[in-house]
């Protein structure tokens with residue numbers, strides 16, 4: 483039996499949360515999921531994505547439509563359930579929107595986290611896995627990026643919310659040794675569960691490469707806009723470290739296991755493959771796997787976008803015993819961002 487039985491998953495109806503819930507249930511945890519549907523589909527029965535996660539695993543999820551900004555509501559959930567550990571995914575994450583509405587982002591992401599930590603402390607729950615991001619590194623000073631690379635020199639509000647939260651967690655864990663927190667800095671999550679039943683299905687307008695490309699493949703958008711083909715990279719397009727969402731999910735289970743047998747106060751790990759792939763390369767693989775032609779339109783670089791970023795993922799391998807297993811081809815196999823997610827077949 484896992485050391486932490488009951489896991490509260492905030493933002494559980496979202497993209498990464500819903501995939502992680504599948505792995506948590508398969509690993510024998512009980513899952514309480516909450517989401518306010520700011521960026522996930524909800525209906526009168528709750529979260530369709532989590533219903534499909536139940537279908538995949540044959541296990542039940544307790545779900546609450548709840549907002550981290552509503553402290554009494556979250557407090558009630560902690561009163562009702564003996565929560566052993568929290569995986570905190572809930573956040574707003576659109577870089578462009580964060581520049582236009584900074585207060586919304588600071589309020590949701592920072593205040594949401596503050597409320598959660600206070601409620602956890604009052605219920606003597608000190609175990610947490612936090613969703614951070616490689617954006618905290620800003621423009622890389624060297625590659626691949628290790629966890630010791632400086633953070634904080636960030637060009638967008640969304641990234642700053644992650645950075646401020648990490649700083650807050652440093653202060654908190656320094657002040658009270660009971661806290662046991664792992665902050666996972668994700669690189670670029672893409673792909674979907676192999677069942678095709680869940681995937682990336684946001685309700686807000688998105689510009690992420692993979693769901694955008696899937697929409698072009700399905701004829702829902704005419705062309706794929708590529709921001710910049712004059713970067714100092716072999717083919718001129720930006721380079722990122724794309725990681726399959728199911729590999730990312732297994733990284734959370736590994737982090738939970740580690741917290742279960744180590745008192746770390748606060749540790750930070752990169753979750754990436756350790757390999758950089760250009761936008762053009764990713765499009766070529768997608769075209770090959772899905773047998774679809776993706777028309778491209780090159781436009782100017784976006785302000786604040788960086789040239790190249792990939793992880794040194796060796797620390798997570800050494801200490802958590804985790805590494806990625808799935809290939810770029812696997813990442814391209816499923817339609818994502820299209821409402822219903824299922825494998826591409828050869829004729830499409």
Ligand SMILES: NC(=O)c1ccc[n+]([C@@H]2O[C@H](COP(=O)([O-])OP(=O)(O)OC[C@H]3O[C@@H](n4cnc5c(N)ncnc54)[C@H](O)[C@@H]3O)[C@@H](O)[C@H]2O)c1
Pocket residue numbers: 492493494495496497498499516517518519520521522548549550551570571572573574575590594613614615616668669670671684
């Ligand atoms: N997807 C990425 O590229 C990426 C990269 C690095 C880090 N992250 C981080 O990982 C986490 C999950 O990302 P995702 O891609 O699954 O995003 P997502 O938008 O699909 O999921 C986040 C979920 O949190 C919910 N939420 C937001 N604010 C809330 C609040 N106040 N109360 C309750 N629920 C709330 C949203 O409705 C959404 O379902 C986020 O913290 C994000 O910043 C994502």
